[in-house]
Amino acid sequence: MTHLEARGMVKAYGRTPALRGVTLDVAEGEIVAVTGPSGCGKSTLLHCLAGILRPDAGQVTWRGERIDTWSEAARSRLRRTEFGVLFQFGQLVAELTAAENVALPLLLAGTGRREARAAALTWLERLGVAEVADVRPGEMSGGQQQRCATARALVTEPRVLFADEPTGALDTLTGEQVLTQLVRLARDQHTTVVLITHEPRIAAYADREVTLRDGAVDHSGLGLHAPVPGGPR
Ligand SMILES: Nc1ncnc2c1ncn2[C@@H]1O[C@H](COP(=O)(O)OP(=O)(O)OP(=O)(O)O)[C@@H](O)[C@H]1O
Numbered sequence: 001m002t003h004l005e006a007r008g009m010v011k012a013y014g015r016t017p018a019l020r021g022v023t024l025d026v027a028e029g030e031i032v033a034v035t036g037p038s039g040c041g042k043s044t045l046l047h048c049l050a051g052i053l054r055p056d057a058g059q060v061t062w063r064g065e066r067i068d069t070w071s072e073a074a075r076s077r078l079r080r081t082e083f084g085v086l087f088q089f090g091q092l093v094a095e096l097t098a099a100e101n102v103a104l105p106l107l108l109a110g111t112g113r114r115e116a117r118a119a120a121l122t123w124l125e126r127l128g129v130a131e132v133a134d135v136r137p138g139e140m141s142g143g144q145q146q147r148c149a150t151a152r153a154l155v156t157e158p159r160v161l162f163a164d165e166p167t168g169a170l171d172t173l174t175g176e177q178v179l180t181q182l183v184r185l186a187r188d189q190h191t192t193v194v195l196i197t198h199e200p201r202i203a204a205y206a207d208r209e210v211t212l213r214d215g216a217v218d219h220s221g222l223g224l225h226a227p228v229p230g231g232p233r
Pocket of ligand 1: 013016017018036037038039040041042043044045
């Protein structure tokens with residue numbers, strides 16, 4: 001069932017066009033990789049789908065409701081509850097420990113301290129970084145930081161996870177390990193994932209690849225990656 005859809009989405013920054021009419025349907029539980037050359041509009045697409053940016057024209061529908069017309073407050077509430085967002089650099093709060101960082105979205109949503117910490121520890125464990133629970137980001141490796149950021153993005157058990165090059169700052173092996181965990185946990189929870197990546201190998205973890213070119217979906221079928229039988233999926 002389609003639960004997230006964009007219709008004719010157009011977005012420009014001043015005179016620079018970023019999206020020129022993107023139409024995209026994402027089914028519940030689907031893992032979609034968005035690929036394409038630098039500057040083709042991937043981040044803008046993700047930001048519009050996640051309600052961070054509002055498109056200039058077109059519409060974004062979430063479970064049958066138009067969300068692009070919602071107020072900033074309503075869209076940001078959606079991002080605290082049903083949507084999760086993960087960026088290339090995890091953007092952990094430097095002053096907080098891993099467990100405190102992961103607990104933060106729950107505390108903001110009104111969960112009690114004890115319960116939020118317990119959930120944070122469970123998610124750090126699931127991401128294989130329980131040992132850094134009481135460590136601050138400055139004393140963690142890049143991979144540990146990104147695993148914590150992934151735990152923080154998933155701790156609210158979002159319906160959709162938007163990930164913008166989540167492993168782009170990691171070495172290939174670590175990036176692949178983090179991504180394998182992210183995809184496994186998303187599949188376990190039936191979380192939909194929209195994942196931006198430059199790397200064909202990473203796109204291979206997705207159910208489907210959508211390639212953008214010059215702000216539009218490329219239907220030529222010449223994506224970066226063609227599914228390989230027995231590949232990493
Ligand atoms: N805040 C901004 N102000 C002005 N122009 C912008 C802004 N953000 C993006 N752009 C422009 O919009 C276009 C699409 O950018 P976007 O970041 O969405 O592409 P991308 O495919 O994610 O790129 P990359 O792979 O390099 O991150 C580019 O031409 C970019 O220069």
